[in-house]
């Protein structure tokens with residue numbers, strides 16, 4: 001472990017630079033990095049990493065290459081101009097353990113603009129909260145990674161291990177960004193992902209499947225409605241059947257470690273729907289989007305087979321329903337962070353030093369890029385980050401003091417994990 005005096009210097013350095021850290025986070029939030037529009041935010045991060053003397057790598061995601069991997073999520077958009085950015089720090093002599101500091105730059109749509117108290121792309125700080133779409137999820141964390149590293153160096157110390165700063169895309173829809181960084185060859189002895197996790201560590205999380213169900217009908221004039229087949233009515237039947245699978249999977253939570261005590265860990269979300277062509281025509285089609293979740297240890301293929309089988313066997317009265325699912329994004333499996341790793345043990349110590357309390361761990365029923373590292377690179381993935389409110393909702397915000405403490409904890413982690421040398 002580094003000395004108490006070195007720790008003190010690092011913690012002071014986080015405080016000294018904290019105003020500029022917040023200013024950079026605000027600037028990043030002002031770039032609306034919605035899916036396929038991450039470019040300007042990535043430019044900003046690229047410049048910030050290059051300015052720190054990191055060895056820079058920026059590349060466009062290649063769906064062809066990615067699709068050969070089992071963790072690939074099918075893509076419904078063009079990846080032209082959609083890039084990951086990675087900055088690498090290499091010590092003069094690589095003697096310590098290596099580390100990946102990962103974060104995603106993409107954000108989810110802001111929804112009805114009028115429901116926000118102010119623009120989602122303003123980033124004001126009010127009463128200790130930094131607001132804006134992506135403030136918590138996860139531009140505060142992405143920025144914290146860089147400023148934690150700064151603090152170690154400002155303290156006069158040089159990490160003795162290799163560090164990769166990853167700013168990835170596609171975390172909110174496929175997970176292909178972190179997967180692309182893995183396929184690019186980036187590996188390390190541990191990874192930290194400062195997602196908004198309420199100052200806690202993620203112990204386990206679900207896998208996620210995205211798909212669209214297309215239901216076909218038979219259009220007729222409503223005066224002879226009985227001879228038609230209403231695709232929208234049939235879509236309700238299909239949704240009800242999917243809700244039954246959801247409840248069945250939830251009822252099974254007792255046999256999945258870390259999920260036993262959750263009330264409803266498996267959530268199916270109907271995230272979009274459209275259908276029909278005319279109020280006075282029985283609808284010939286209906287499509288709806290689904291996000292489903294699966295437990296760690298359940299393969300995406302087996303879950304998919306069960307969903308397909310469910311939809312294939314539906315009927316309304318004597319009429320079979322034609323409901324065909326197509327994958328549209330996430331096709332990912334969940335993971336468990338097995339307790340007892342050196343990385344977790346160290347994080348417990350740095351957390352306790354900064355927060356003056358024990359590090360709590362918990363199970364989250366949402367997708368995390370941690371699965372890429374845990375499932376495909378056998379790397380301890382520490383998903384650990386600040387207190388937030390309303391992520392994916394209106395008036396998303398992140399707690400400023402929580403960000404400060406998380407940054408301090410990550411800075412101490414970097415120094416102790418990689419080891420440090422005093423700069424001569």
Ligand SMILES: [Zn+2]
Nearest residue numbers: 137138171195
């Ligand atoms: Zn996130």
